[in-house]
Amino acid sequence: MRRRNLSVVLGAVSAHDPLARPLSRADVAGRVGLTRAAVSSLVDELIGRGALTEAETAPDGRVGRPGRALSVRDRGPAGLGLEIGVTHLGACVVDLRGEPRVWRRVDRANAGRPAGQVLAETAALAAEAEAEARDLGLRVEGRVLAVPGVVPNGPAGRVERAPNLGWHTVGIADHWPDPCTVPEPENEANLGALAEYWNAEQAEQTFVHVSADAGIGAALVIDGRLFRGARGFAGELGHVPVHPDGVRCACGARGCLEQYAGQAAVLREAGLAQHGPGAAGPAEAGDPVALLADRAAAGHAPTLAALDRAGRALGLALASAVDLIDPDGLVLGGTYAELAEWLLPPVRAELGERVTVRPWAPEALRPSALGRRGPVLGAAQTTVRRIMADPTLLPVG
Structure with a gap:
């Protein structure tokens, strides 16, 4: 129940228009139907997990202490999306607001090349994107790889068939240089559709x-x-x-x-x-x-x-x-x-x-409206959407 309530509170803050008046803990309580005490406890945990930030607002002329405004952090947790195309490699990092902060795309003739070589170059691009993200104060919490091929259901972590690349039954972890940063593969068309749904x-x-x-x-x-x-x-x-x-x-x-x-x-x-x-x-x-x-x-x-x-x-x-x-x-x-x-x-x-x-x-x-950026954006936002659904995926502190 607490996991669900954390998600509800985080979702309420995320849905708030940043150009509207500041959103307080009391405002959130009124929107989600929980008590102020419960919301305050949940907000404290979300701040501790790096999902929310709370800033003091300017006095509005009313008697009492200045208000405090909640917002989703633009630093800290982030998702990394990667893409292997027939003619390119791509990378994208989005923050917890779903905003792209890092874009990279390089031309590569990947058709017919050994899968290990292509994946090694993708890993190098991923490392560059993560380094740029760290300079922006972002911490990658998950990695998803868009590929133009069939990815079976379940946690297999392999590409069954990608005929335009010349791949057959390729395990991503088998060729990824760093076992701690192996991305989860997903079909690029699926990720493009999800990006469309999430961003339209x-x-x-x-x-x-x-x-x-x-x-x-x-x-x-x-x-x-x-x-x-x-x-x-x-x-x-x-x-x-x-x-x-x-x-x-x-x-x-x-x-x-x-x-x-x-x-x-x-x-x-x-x-x-x-x-x-x-x-x-x-x-x-x-x-x-x-x-x-x-x-x-x-x-x-x-x-x-x-x-x-x-x-x-x-x-x-x-x-x-x-x-x-x-x-x-x-x-x-x-x-x-x-x-x-x-x-x-x-x-x-x-x-x-x-x-x-x-x-x-x-x-x-x-x-x-996303054009060719859809799959890699969807890959990056997949991690963010998972965190929004289950904030306990984030470490405390």
């Missing part, structure tokens, strides 16, 4: 979040909770067949969405295949997604046609998801969010043609 101003309670980098992933949030499937394999939208007799996919099947709406497919159709993952040399340098956006904005016909084709294929797959799941909305994340100006019209057109058994508004499909 008016997040849908039930939605499908679809994102793309080298591959295509999706995640389903139902009533505010991530749906992982019986074994953790839910969300493999990139391997939903949109043309059953179509081209062969790397997974062995034919006509998978990834072969029509994945980054490599769009670059190929746009005549820019040399800029895709695995390309090398100065002519191929740069961000392929930014290049696609630049070409599309300039009216480059092959690029516009490639994006229209990708949007149609994506709309076909999402129409099936809408009919099956009946979500409140669909969210385009990752690189799709950065190409939304050109993808939204064909996706919406396909949905409009195919979703006929239930009401569907074009506005129910929208881009994420």
Whole structure:
């Protein structure tokens, strides 16, 4: 019961608008329905655990002592998010308010490289991010790693399959240099969806979040909770067949969405295949997604046609998801969010043609404001959300 009450009090302080008048212990008691004495004891413990701070406020003209204002600390406990992409590594540290304080992203061609080498470089980036966080007065309490692959349910700590990296049954702890800082792996699409839910101003309670980098992933949030499937394999939208007799996919099947709406497919159709993952040399340098956006904005016909084709294929797959799941909305994340100006019209057109058994508004499909930062932000905020739900995870003193 005390654990729950600690969470309730911490949540009440976290939800308070910092621009509003100061929040006192008595205010918290009135909001959560506990006695002032109980709230005072809980606040003392949260201060001792480093979750809250209490500062004296300026006199407001009333008789008596100055008030004291509670707030969530911007120093102390923090979460570290890490990301391994096909073409990059990323790191993010967020404080207990959920605010990003450290961002790092470096270009790396990770496809086909030994998992141990990639994880060693990720560990080095993590150490740099933690050092920067310490300089800001932050202490990392948990680490989560976003990967573009299947992470089974349970505490296995392994990536079962990440075909775009070339990984098969990779144990993270087996390759991590420091056994004290091994991160918990999670599918990047799942973390992107959670970041969307936690950070959107008016997040849908039930939605499908679809994102793309080298591959295509999706995640389903139902009533505010991530749906992982019986074994953790839910969300493999990139391997939903949109043309059953179509081209062969790397997974062995034919006509998978990834072969029509994945980054490599769009670059190929746009005549820019040399800029895709695995390309090398100065002519191929740069961000392929930014290049696609630049070409599309300039009216480059092959690029516009490639994006229209990708949007149609994506709309076909999402129409099936809408009919099956009946979500409140669909969210385009990752690189799709950065190409939304050109993808939204064909996706919406396909949905409009195919979703006929239930009401569907074009506005129910929208881009994420987080773009490619979603997965690593969600990874960092996972630790913070756990602490908010159970403040006893923090040490006393």
